[in-house]
Amino acid sequence: MTDRTRRSLPTIDSGDSSRGGRARLRLPDGSKIDLERRDFLRLSAAASATAALGGGAAGCAAEPEHILPRTLRPEPVRIGQPLHYATTCLACPGGCGIVATTRQGRVVKVEGNAAHPLNRGVLCARGQATVLDLYDPDRIRKSLLQARGKQAPLSLSAEQLDARVVAALQRVQKTNRVRLLTGAMSGWAMRGLVKDFLAAFPGARHVAWEPLAALVQNRIQARRQAYGGGPRTGYDFYHHPERADLIVALGAEFLDAAPSSMQMAQAFGERRHPDAGGGMSKLWVFEGRMSLTGSNADRRFRVRPSQLGDVALALAHAILVEQRHGPLGAEPLLARHLAPFAPDAVATRTGVAVDALRDVARGLVEAAGKSLVIAGGSASSGDAGLRLELAVNLLNTALGNDGVTVDHDLPSYRHAADASLSELTEELRQGQVEVLIIHGTNPVFSAPPELGFAEALGHVGVVVVISDRVDETAQLADLVAAATHPLESWGDVEPALVLRGVVQPAMRPLGEMRSLGDWLAAWALTVDASGRLVQAKRATEPEGAVSSATYHYIREFWRREVHPAWAHGRDFETFFRDVLHSGFADWPPPERHAEEAPSFDPKALGGVKPAAAEPPPLELSLFASHALYDGRQANNGWLQEYPDPVTRITWDSWAGMSPARMRALELEDGDLCEVKAAGRTVTLPVVAVPGQHDAVVSVPLGNGRMAVGRVGNDVGANGFLLAATADRGSCYCGHAAEVTKLGGRRPLAVPQGEKVIDLSVRPLIPYTTLSAYRSEPSSGTERPAGEISIWPRYEYPDTRWGMAIDLSRCIGCGACTIACQAENNIPVAGRKGVINGREMHWLRVDRYYRMPVEPRRARTPEEVEQQRRLRAQAEADDAWLQNPEVLHHPLMCQHCENAPCETVCPVGATQHSSDGLNVQVYNRCVGTRYCSNNCPFKARRFNWFDYSADQVNLISRILQPGLKRISTLNHRWPLALKNNPEVTVRSRGVMEKCTFCVQRIAVGRGRAKDENRALRDGDVVPACAQTCPTRAIHFGNLSDPNSEVARLRGSPRGLTMLDEQKLGTSVTYLTKVRNDGR
């Protein structure tokens, strides 16, 4: 071919061509051509073009190439297209459905599963951050011979570990000297698997223990006492805040870190804006510390957590005894039990105004049947918690909320754990246990130290910990079996009676790891050759079979147990494929029978006593930290840098006290103190938390890990050390605490600047009350008049991207921050970075305390004078900060039309796109930071170092030792695998900022184009809007008058910030309307 091609081309008679500007050619047929030079060039150009076009390219490439198409490509894989797998999030026992997006076989993003009935597409920050856990460099990728830390850990292959464990198990076969300790396990099949495994050891027990399940144990106990045992005891109620006109929360932290707080937030958010159908709901909160729930309250009362039960019973007294409301109102036994809780007496004891108590009671009665009384925060633990939960049950039943806002028929199994750790510890201590297998829980870190769990482990023959890292418990183990991440494992969950989710792997394990089920199956094979687990293990043996025994077990289990009742007529293969596709199976909720509303047993209140007459001067309130929950994800940089929604503290734990108490103790923010409770002390920096009760010290849980990894080790202090033990698990609240100043200081890593905003001076956040909104819908969004501008306006004939954020709906949880971080490859700055003001979040949620000055623009001199007086008063006396109103303000690049950043960039690296985006060209940026300076919102972020690369070398180690930490947080292998390939990883020295997820815009545009239609709402959903639990963030095309954002932008509630600067921002904020109705 090559030769023929060559031969077919004319050859130049070089001897003559140089002469006299003429070319002589000899054609293949032997004829000659004599041409002018120019004609020759023309002809040869035409000839080569023809040759190239006519498939004669071989003439250019003399060597033949051998390439093969990839015929064996897996069917669903399309190069450049992501794959999605529906699975379940196991970051907490909530069991939210997630969709894992994978590219080239690795998970790059996790999002809520829109079809999942529990979370309907949203996902909290912790769920979003599980991707980073997956690529945690500190995970062990091989099993270890740990030998309780007596010698250096020795790496073991899975088979070597199997041999050792099996040897130990065989020693104790047919005895009850085996125990399995796990975290909450709600999955039906997984519980079955564990049971099948333990079947080889008669009498052996499975203990499921979860430190924060203690918050629900009292609820379950109270339910038993109040309504008697049900068919399936051990479940939690299902609440429906979306059905309530009035929610009274008693220390309830239902928007905080509770499992599936996103689901509660979503339901709550449905009616939290003034235009909601059925009216805007009210939230009145009684609580000790300032929780995220409390920060969203319309009315908030400060009560010691230990006295919340008294307050609840006082409300019951006012409703049942004083007002004789409802059928329970005539119950004499109840009246007798409630006698010590007359509102006057309780008001004296607790400091809550008696009028307020009666007022709340009246409000509840008015909303009877459509109200919700809810508890369940850490105040629900311990003995006082049982009283509180009983009172809450009484109130809900008395008000007729059962079956409406409190669902007894739809039990929730999210906390499928029992409280029997103390029993197990006792067994361990007495030497009754030979083999202890631990998975998914870390009692050495999180159990109350009084139990002495760590010490009791010493009496066990062989401790096997199945863990993804050598954590505090695994350090004391003999053998550590490397565990997979939930995104690499099979499993199942059962978050509610009518809902079953599957956990399926979205990628192969990064090393020689196995899931719990696979480890147990491998061990069962030798120990017990007959069980179902062994059958599942055998099923992995044929060529081409799925290699996970858990998969076969679950499949069989679902075929046997779930399919008959849940398939709705589908055959099993179809049913199971559908389940794997959607990630869950659900069942219509059972029929509701109004007449079967449970009856409250008055005797349940028999043992209820008022709280101690002389409470301690300071009491403790431990709480699950919003970012870290119980600490299992403490090695996650995103979560460590995720600001607490209330205190905005990152990378630390703290002791929060009211500003008045801080003053009384002569403490400043960041002063190190010794907090003493339950006989133990921890050292923490203190911080003033406006709105906290003066007698409360709040300490977050989750930090203070000693063996979690290089990111989370030695951050903060362990709050679990301060927990007390109670009958039903740990007690996290209400016991006495002492705070002693130590003398040192530790600067707090707080990314936010000022915490107070005076809306009369800076009307940047649209704010009004419901009554003002009713009379004037545009109240709170008054703008300066006039449209004078020297700039020509941009034209957006087709598309202008815009966002609308409903501040009434926004609860300030900050899930958007982490969703943005995950989507856009945003680096972690580290504790020092945050202290130096270098956090990289493109989207932040500022938390402000509103200064009590009328926000509206003053018009008359009298109004001006009045404002001045109010402001002077508020500045002089911060009494209002004892219980302030909180505003949450999500802020990202506003994509201004006349963007101040664009004009000042000397190299034109920031530009305005034709569809209204303010785009940043990383390649062009030289990093003058002028744009950031000139940005009125300071929404831009600068790459101070090369976060994505390893900058640690000999010289940098001397000149800037902190770089090592940055490298640990962002660069260590395999952290880079988490990066979204559609987003540029920014290099050092360039500015970056919110792009409105421009990569998603491109995908949405492409899809619309493929389908040959115009863009419409929902084509483009940025990461923040996608995960927002309350649907506060709307995104769309402002040029399309029918789009949701255009409608919201035009609404009287809409405010664009700093209009007087003529910015023309693309983000509209909708008024934060506070429900001031009684």
Add this chain to the structure above:
Amino acid sequence: MAGEAAARPIVCKDDSSLTGYPREAPGAGVLGGPLYEREPLVCGGKNYQQVTEDVVRWSDRYPTRLWWIAIGISSTLFLLFIIGMSAVVGIGTGVLGINHPVGWGSFIINFVFWIGIGHAGTLISAILYLFRQKWRTGINRTAEAMTIFAVMVAGMFPLLHTGRPWFAYWLTPVPNGRGPIWPNFNSPLAWDVFAVTTYLIISLVFWYMGLLPDFAATRDRARHPWRKLFYHALSLGWSGSNRAWRHYEAAYLILAGLSAPLVLSVHTIVSFDFATAGLPGWHATIFPPYFVIGAIFSGFAMVVTLMVITRKVFGLEQYITLNHLEAMNKIIMFTGMVVGFAYATEFFMAWYSGNPYEGFIFKNRAFGPYGWAYWIMFTCNAFIPQLFWFKRFRRSIPVMFTVAILVNVGMYFERYVIIITTLHRDFLPGSWGMYAFSVYDWMILIGSFGMFLTFFLIFCRLFPTVAISEVKGVIPAGQGVVPEPREEGRNGE
């Protein structure tokens, strides 16, 4: 008799015999009234040879021990500067104290400060020249050298403060292979590039132009062949012919004319970096005059600081006399008052505009967390120069040296206050933050003085520190009068 007295200029033996007042000769004026005569600009009754000798002898001998000590210290500091800058370029701007929201810190402060220092040199060499202020001759060479070095130091900062300094040339409109990508001419930073480079080039040419005849004089006196060759090359073959002088004078005048508007334009454009931004505290029309006058203020203070040292070390008291220093002190006092007035005007405008953000910024400047910086600035710039109302202080070397140093401290803090207090608290309280120097900020600030002084000391060693040819024009000999050597001055008679 009267005519003879007028023709015979006053000759002062040395600097201390100057009074700062015109001499009064009763009955010597026309119609028998008193005759007022200015004191001479150069003391000691110098003739041409002595002038050349006094200035040039330093470059014709081995440096003194004092010079070695001084250059040792300043080059060590320069090394500090180089190390600091290497860290900034090699590791990242993160080694500095800047953050969000304070995106500009010590680098831009230093830039504005050093650019400002340069202004006095140009003012002295160009504007005073055009206004025929003959007293400038004693100080203009040093002041111009100061300008050049200050602008060189200043230029380092905008160049290296960027995140990717190796691409800083993108700010210039160089034809390139990246397609038709040009700088954004809307951006004041692009204007800065033009303003500063023009300033540096014109100042350099102007300075070198003035040096030509003096290099020639040095060349003529040099004994060592290498030295001779060095100055021969530098003097570009200056012959001192009439034609050369005529061309020289014309070119000098043209360059002076070109430089004069630069005195106003450079700092005006530097002030645009702030004034055209939208931030409260920056966005103000007062900025250009305020910056220019501040620059002259700090520049003169720097000239005084340097002159006090130079004249002492190089024995130039008879050329740079107390009268020179007093004249500069008067300018310092005047510009200080203008600067003080500008401070007051800013506050007035903040109140009068009724803009709450503007009002807050100024309240925050004076009473916020950086109030200390504001009050240092205010005291040093507006109050301390008021000492110069008293002639005794104007003519006291220790007082003027202290005041000049304090003025530059104050002017450094002025830039600090303008940049930091505006950036650290702007519109949204949530984005507020604080700023502090890191070790590298200190290293580079101190090191920048090292760089400046190193260059200045080398200049003092190698170049004629006084404009010989110009001085010769203002001594009596240059005006056609040959004084009798060693004649006593008339004061004391």
